[in-house]
Amino acid sequence: MTTNAWVAGVGMTPFGIHEQASVKQLTASAVNEALADAGAELTDIEAAFFANSTQSALEGQFTVGGQIALRDMGIQGIPVVNVENACASGASAFHLAVTYVRSGAADVVLAVGTEKMHVGDRRLTMSVFDGAYDVSSPEELEAVLRTLGGDVEEPEGHRSVFMDIYAAMARNHMSQYGTTQEQLAAIASKNHSHSADNPRAHYRTPMSIEEILGARALAFPLTVPMCAPITDGSAATIVCSDRGLARLLADRAVRVLATSLATGTDRDYRTFAGHVSEIAAKRAYEQAGLGPEAVDVAEVHDATAFGELLQLEVLGLFAPGEAGAAALRGETTIGGRLPVNPSGGLESKGHPIGASGLGQVFELTEQLRGTAGSRQVEGARIALAENGGGFHRGEEAVASVILLGAQ
Structure with missing residues (x-):
């Protein structure tokens, strides 16, 4: 069992109002920045944890939001787990990614959280x-x-x-x-x-x-x-084991x-x-x-x-x-x-x-x-x-x- 976990790369969109951007687009922006920061490719990712709490209520996209958001940017075949845990959803996705790496199940894991809360109906947004x-x-x-x-x-x-x-x-x-x-x-x-x-x-x-x-x-x-405030945005991290870190180009990793x-x-x-x-x-x-x-x-x-x-x-x-x-x-x-x-x-x-x-x-x-x-x-x-x-x-x-x- 591996014990070390590292943040090899991070990415984040500006947080704010993104009326013209979709969950898919926000996710891709943050993930691609995190990959570039880690010196990683899409094919390096062995599992992904996708955090979201409002898309089901605001857009009617239930149960498979992560698979859909990530598939469109080319992440296919790997385990993708959707994480909904209130305002701690993103931190929970990170927790699961770290636990997955420390268990030895994978060496390079993605944790990403995305929210599109401005959907043109403030009362609907507040209802979540x-x-x-x-x-x-x-x-x-x-x-x-x-x-x-x-x-x-x-x-x-x-x-x-x-x-x-x-x-x-x-x-x-x-x-x-x-x-x-x-x-x-x-x-x-x-x-x-x-x-x-x-x-x-x-x-x-x-x-x-x-x-x-x-x-x-x-x-x-x-x-x-x-x-x-009510905000749209996405943030992502690439979490690695020692072995995963060694195969990437990351030289500024932070220890978990x-x-x-x-x-x-x-x-x-x-x-x-x-x-x-x-x-x-x-x-x-x-x-x-x-x-x-x-x-x-x-x-x-x-x-x-x-x-x-x-x-x-x-x-x-x-x-x-x-x-x-x-x-x-x-x-x-x-x-x-x-x-x-x-x-x-x-x-x-x-x-x-x-x-x-x-x-x-x-x-x-x-x-x-x-x-x-x-x-x-x-x-x-x-x-x-x-x-x-x-x-x-x-x-x-x-x-x-x-x-x-x-x-």
């Missing part, structure tokens, strides 16, 4: 979020939100139910730790500033804390710039130190101890033989600014109740103690659901190679990606943690 919790018990969701954040607020504009979920979790955190709306705005401002230097980001306009606080309100304490997936447990969800991301992180740290203090740069799932704050604390990167104040002090900005979301994060880079986790791997691979340009985190050697999705009984339904290391 309505099935990412336990639809058999909608009253349970309402009860959880009331427990976490008090009375469920009336909508202040058309939005995903997940903005209400994040808002309720944020109010719970505020009541326990004194977290402020200004701290959340500082996180969002930092991410909008980072994305200004990312040519592949959906949004590239810096915003001040004051501008974010003054923007259109959603559910308190969230305003629109604190939340990820750990990859972990977790689901939630029955617990008191009013607290943050035992959070699903904490479970995934502990497994990842154990696999890699290191702790959170070793991390030099992180990309975390900031579907809202509160999402970033929460993840930094449950991952052990900041103590409970401290991540918001750290953001205000600039500790999570490029040049700070622990730069977080140098890509701009989901809030600014964008959130094409099935591609988001692999987009994080793209950014962190650039960081570890030292090729991130004006976004570069100096001296980055260890990188962490956290990607989660769905909602079940007070927390995300799934969480992924990936640790990568420079050569």
Whole structure:
């Protein structure tokens, strides 16, 4: 059994609105870039994991999306597995690709995630979020939100139910730790500033804390710039064993130190101890033989600014109740103690659901190679990606943690 796994190549389309591009076209663009980056050919790929969460609902393409998207670009005959795992679909595809390589089943494996969410019907697009919790018990969701954040607020504009979920979790955190709306705005401002230097980001306009606080309100304490936009895009990675790497032309491979997936447990969800991301992180740290203090740069799932704050604390990167104040002090900005979301994060880079986790791997691979340009985190050697999705009984339904290391 092989034990090493490497990211040999990465590719990513610009994230944004691609009205004229299809899932097939977006996929081909990202995959071809990843192949070129790895010095690989289509014929080198021995298996593929294709992540997508919305094409079935938005286009009626069920069950075989990966086979169809990849066949048209010439990937034929090999195993192709479709991966749908909420907003962690891309990270799950990566996890499966790494596991496949480490098992010895193949030496060169593709993980790709693609999402085309702008289909000309915004209400249809927004409806995809309505099935990412336990639809058999909608009253349970309402009860959880009331427990976490008090009375469920009336909508202040058309939005995903997940903005209400994040808002309720944020109010719970505020009541326990004194977290402020200004701290959340500082996180969002930092991410909008980072994305200004990312040519592949959906949004590239810096915003001040004051501008974010003054923007259109959603559910308190969230305003629109604190939340990820609806985005199209694709991201891909070529994952290799030692033997696979040796036969490619890749000379800038990044080592996979750990990859972990977790689901939630029955617990008191009013607290943050035992959070699903904490479970995934502990497994990842154990696999890699290191702790959170070793991390030099992180990309975390900031579907809202509160999402970033929460993840930094449950991952052990900041103590409970401290991540918001750290953001205000600039500790999570490029040049700070622990730069977080140098890509701009989901809030600014964008959130094409099935591609988001692999987009994080793209950014962190650039960081570890030292090729991130004006976004570069100096001296980055260890990188962490956290990607989660769905909602079940007070927390995300799934969480992924990936640790990568420079050569």
